[in-house]
Amino acid sequence: MIGPRTGRAIAAAMLAATTAVAGQAHSSGMNQGAALQAGPVAYVNGMPPVMDHNAYLHALLDEFEARYGADGGQFRYDGQAWYGTDYDKLWLKSEGTVGTDGRFGDGDHEVLYDRAISRYFDVQTGVRVDIDNGPTRAWGAVGVEGLALYFFNLEATAYFSDRGVAGRVQGSYDLLLTNRLILQPQVELNVYSASDRARGTGSGLSDIDTGLRLRYEWRRKFAPYIGVAYHGTFDQAASMARGQGARVHDLNFTFGIRTWF
Missing domain, CATH: 2.40.160.40 (monomeric porin ompg)
Known part of the structure; x- marks a missing residue:
């Protein structure tokens, strides 16, 4: 079972990994959306969103x-x-x-x-x-x-x-x-x-x-x-x-x- 606190820790690790991939893509001239293989993403202060407000x-x-x-x-x-x-x-x-x-x-x-x-x-x-x-x-x-x-x-x-x-x-x-x-x-x-x-x-x-x-x-x-x-x-x-x-x-x-x- 993944509890709420463990979930937050995993989310933080995934966020760090996602940001690192996006940074590598930017430094190599790649499009960040293509690097992440995702659709349009709304970035806040250069960071991708975290889905932590859903009930x-x-x-x-x-x-x-x-x-x-x-x-x-x-x-x-x-x-x-x-x-x-x-x-x-x-x-x-x-x-x-x-x-x-x-x-x-x-x-x-x-x-x-x-x-x-x-x-x-x-x-x-x-x-x-x-x-x-x-x-x-x-x-x-x-x-x-x-x-x-x-x-x-x-x-x-x-x-x-x-x-x-x-x-x-x-x-x-x-x-x-x-x-x-x-x-x-x-x-x-x-x-x-x-x-x-x-x-x-x-x-x-x-x-x-x-x-x-x-x-x-x-x-x-x-x-x-x-x-x-x-x-x-x-x-x-x-x-x-x-x-x-x-x-x-x-x-x-x-x-x-x-x-x-």
């Missing part, structure tokens, strides 16, 4: 999986979608789990305005609403998302409400074993300034969800995968989980599909 729609279902472990099984999804240009977008994010009892948990749904601040990073601001079988909570949100060094996908978001503040850091990396076989380590950490017993979150480091998934891109837009996933709760959140008879550390085998359009 696009993109959706990614990053996790759509079943998990099996000592605590039974559960279904988990994690997806996002955006609509807009390379510079301004409306971003939607949603994730959650469904247990063997049919209860929907860990429901996190966000609506964000996204603005590019560099070639590789965007700033995002909007609202997050926790909607599942537990009490509903609403948060304001502000954060950054982009490609860190070596194209490491990174998200860091701060949330605030009348119940305090919270933070989330997510990261993943695609390691290409072959052209179609990809190994992806992933991690998500959540911290809170205050505990919320009704939702099972504790102050400090509340929980970690991490995994290692091996996917095969049978089609570029459709990739089945297998892997292992770990979910752990800590400090106050762990005490709450023990009080409810739930596991504090849970290691699962997982399989699912990843798709996008």
